[in-house]
Amino acid sequence: MQDRYFGDYGGQFVPELLMPPLLELERAVKEILPSPEFQQEFKDMLRDCVGRPSAMTHCPNLSRDTGVDLWLKREDLNHTGAHKINNTLGQALLTRRMGKKTLLTETGAGMNGVATATAAAMLDLDCVVYMGAKDVERQSVNVRRMEILGARVVPVTSGTQTLKDAINEALRYWIATQKTTHYCFGTAAGPHPFPYLVREFQAVVGREARQQFLDRNGRLPHIVCACVGGGSNAIGAFHAFIPDGSVRLVGVEAAGTGEPGCYNSAPLNLGTDGVLHGMKTRLLQTPEGQILPSHSISAGLDYPGVGPEHSHLQAIHRAEYACINDEQALSAFLTLSRREGIIPALESAHAVAWILENAAALQGQSVLVNLSGRGDKDMDIVEEALRDPAFAHLAATLGGDA
Amino acid sequence: MTSPMTLRIREANKAGKTALIPFLPAGFPSRDRFWDELEQLDRAGAAVIEIGMPFSDPVADGPVVAKASLECLADNVNLEWILSELKARKGTFRAALLLMGYLNPVLQYGLERFAHDAGQAGISGLILADLPYEESASIKAALKSHHISLVPLVGLNTSPERMALYADGADGFAYFVSVLGTTGQRDTLPEQIREKLAQARDIFDIPIALGFGLRHPDQLRELDGLCHAAVFGSALITHICNGGTSEEFMKPWL
Numbered sequence: 124m125q126d127r128y129f130g131d132y133g134g135q136f137v138p139e140l141l142m143p144p145l146l147e148l149e150r151a152v153k154e155i156l157p158s159p160e161f162q163q164e165f166k167d168m169l170r171d172c173v174g175r176p177s178a179m180t181h182c183p184n185l186s187r188d189t190g191v192d193l194w195l196k197r198e199d200l201n202h203t204g205a206h207k208i209n210n211t212l213g214q215a216l217l218t219r220r221m222g223k224k225t226l227l228t229e230t231g232a233g234m235n236g237v238a239t240a241t242a243a244a245m246l247d248l249d250c251v252v253y254m255g256a257k258d259v260e261r262q263s264v265n266v267r268r269m270e271i272l273g274a275r276v277v278p279v280t281s282g283t284q285t286l287k288d289a290i291n292e293a294l295r296y297w298i299a300t301q302k303t304t305h306y307c308f309g310t311a312a313g314p315h316p317f318p319y320l321v322r323e324f325q326a327v328v329g330r331e332a333r334q335q336f337l338d339r340n341g342r343l344p345h346i347v348c349a350c351v352g353g354g355s356n357a358i359g360a361f362h363a364f365i366p367d368g369s370v371r372l373v374g375v376e377a378a379g380t381g382e383p384g385c386y387n388s389a390p391l392n393l394g395t396d397g398v399l400h401g402m403k404t405r406l407l408q409t410p411e412g413q414i415l416p417s418h419s420i421s422a423g424l425d426y427p428g429v430g431p432e433h434s435h436l437q438a439i440h441r442a443e444y445a446c447i448n449d450e451q452a453l454s455a456f457l458t459l460s461r462r463e464g465i466i467p468a469l470e471s472a473h474a475v476a477w478i479l480e481n482a483a484a485l486q487g488q489s490v491l492v493n494l495s496g497r498g499d500k501d502m503d504i505v506e507e508a509l510r511d512p513a514f515a516h517l518a519a520t521l522g523g524d525a
Numbered sequence: 526m527t528s529p530m531t532l533r534i535r536e537a538n539k540a541g542k543t544a545l546i547p548f549l550p551a552g553f554p555s556r557d558r559f560w561d562e563l564e565q566l567d568r569a570g571a572a573v574i575e576i577g578m579p580f581s582d583p584v585a586d587g588p589v590v591a592k593a594s595l596e597c598l599a600d601n602v603n604l605e606w607i608l609s610e611l612k613a614r615k616g617t618f619r620a621a622l623l624l625m626g627y628l629n630p631v632l633q634y635g636l637e638r639f640a641h642d643a644g645q646a647g648i649s650g651l652i653l654a655d656l657p658y659e660e661s662a663s664i665k666a667a668l669k670s671h672h673i674s675l676v677p678l679v680g681l682n683t684s685p686e687r688m689a690l691y692a693d694g695a696d697g698f699a700y701f702v703s704v705l706g707t708t709g710q711r712d713t714l715p716e717q718i719r720e721k722l723a724q725a726r727d728i729f730d731i732p733i734a735l736g737f738g739l740r741h742p743d744q745l746r747e748l749d750g751l752c753h754a755a756v757f758g759s760a761l762i763t764h765i766c767n768g769g770t771s772e773e774f775m776k777p778w779l
């Protein structure tokens with residue numbers, strides 16, 4: 124019983140019609156996942172197709188600029204450009220072994236959709252992706268990628284038209300198609316066993332990074348830092364470090380425009396306990412339990428909930444969770460591009476921004492940031508944001524004078 | 526103590542009829558008109574009336590119910606309003622009253638407080654669409670002391686073993702979901718439904734209501750003897766959206 128929960132958080136709050144496929148998945152996770160054949164197949168694919176181990180990069184210029192010894196775990200160098208592929212390949216392999224033929228998923232920024240479509244193409248599975256109509260618009264390049272990879276992208280026009288409602292629609296679709304379809308949940312959230320399953324597939328990030336850091340520096344970093352939307356890249360980076368009590372784990376949520384009220388995506392900082400999408404966790408909600416719309420410049424962080432393991436790590440004070448707003452993220456996006464030649468995803472830029480904003484307090488410390496993805500997908504958003512008068516001071520830094 | 530929901534359903538069955546369980550979201554089609562529709566449903570002979578508690582993320586609902594519920598939310602319908610208005614009308618309905626919704630608003634209202642206030646408002650049953658057996662113990666306990674039944678939902682993919690879990694200590698009635706899908710009207714019911722309903726009737730010793738996808742009174746004849754009650758929501762909502770009244774809607778079903 125207890126393993127459906129991380130402390131007080133987690134569980135399986137879904138319609139009874141979804142319990143049979145969840146129980147089937149639980150069985151598969153227990154029986155297939157630990158088998159040596161599965162583990163070997165997964166490892167080989169991560170090496171041959173994803174390009175693992177991903178590099179760990181030192182940032183000499185930013186380290187000099189800030190006085191913080193900055194290292195990046197380069198999930199942006201993965202095939203398809205983000206950490207999401209680790210999980211989708213794992214779940215696609217599991218799907219094939221479960222004898223199902225369709226991968227269903229939801230996507231915000233589109234990276235999980237692209238990664239799922241890619242895994243489906245590789246393993247000869249059909250792929251259906253639910254995506255909020257607003258996100259379809261702001262991440263059009265990724266929609267085209269998914270379609271070229273053979274996926275069917277279904278725009279979701281209900282509710283907030285972003286990730287939250289894409290998950291609602293995907294869950295509805297799964298009720299009807301469960302016999303032949305596996306729901307390849309894209310982040311370490313949702314009903315048990317997804318938070319556990321996704322974390323297991325993403326834990327490779329932290330395992331590699333921990334070893335790489337030890338090899339290069341002969342010790343562990345002071346801080347491991349990652350952005351938190353649903354929480355998969357962060358839990359992947361954190362997991363191997365949880366027993367290392369000396370290492371500070373810092374998750375960075377999106378504060379959106381920074382306005383008070385609902386215009387943020389920071390449930391760990393600004394939310395309360397509740398139940399959504401099959402899990403008990405921290406949520407942005409009204410006192411009456413209605414889920415609030417969220418906002419972030421980065422579609423991948425734009426979610427009013429968070430994976431239950433993060434709620435637990437926060438409750439037991441093993442990890443801390445900070446907030447970075449749109450402007451700070453945009454500024455870090457430009458700074459990392461300029462100073463190190465790495466254009467990060469806007470999601471990852473939130474984690475980098477936390478270091479830049481807190482550099483004064485972090486002097487001399489070493490920080491490992493999980494650079495969860497690359498920024499190609501965000502070009503349109505950044506260009507448009509820089510036309511906004513509110514960001515004129517950032518736009519002014521462009522044009523070769525920096 | 527036998528649940529008023531069971532009594533009403535058995536009454537209809539004794540009169541040779543399938544009991545009727547209409548569903549409307551609280552505050553639909555408007556906050557004022559809702560109470561009038563509720564009275565009409567009651568007068569027209571509903572055995573149980575299912576009152577929806579609107580939620581922002583109704584994953585078990587199809588487009589018709591979801592849209593109606595979101596409209597009610599936009600009109601500031603909340604649990605406090607629903608329960609206090611019901612309390613003011615306590616004892617005026619012949620039909621047993623059931624609340625249907627999702628867990629989070631109930632959690633935020635407070636489990637004990639909810640059970641107490643719902644009891645005071647004359648509610649005899651609760652359906653939470655996102656509460657499977659595994660998560661139900663504490664809520665069941667809170668409701669029990671106020672004589673409110675947690676109505677189990679089962680479906681075509683529910684194994685006899687799981688049905689037995691739900692049947693243990695269940696009262697009121699069991700809700701059999703007719704399709705692997707969300708609420709909404711469908712032209713035909715799935716083939717396996719006869720066999721599965723027979724299984725459910727063996728396992729539960731409370732009445733079985735069939736719901737999701739009913740759109741036409743003829744479907745009741747098809748199901749005659751297979752279930753004790755029929756739930757309909759989307760068809761009624763659509764009828765009201767098209768300018769009809771609940772009373773008119775109920776006539777051909779009786």
Ligand SMILES: Cc1ncc(COP(=O)(O)O)c(C=O)c1O
Nearest residue numbers: 234352353354355356423495496
């Ligand atoms: C590059 C990148 N990082 C982070 C995220 C947020 O997801 P998570 O919080 O599960 O890591 C996304 C989601 O789309 C993403 O594309």
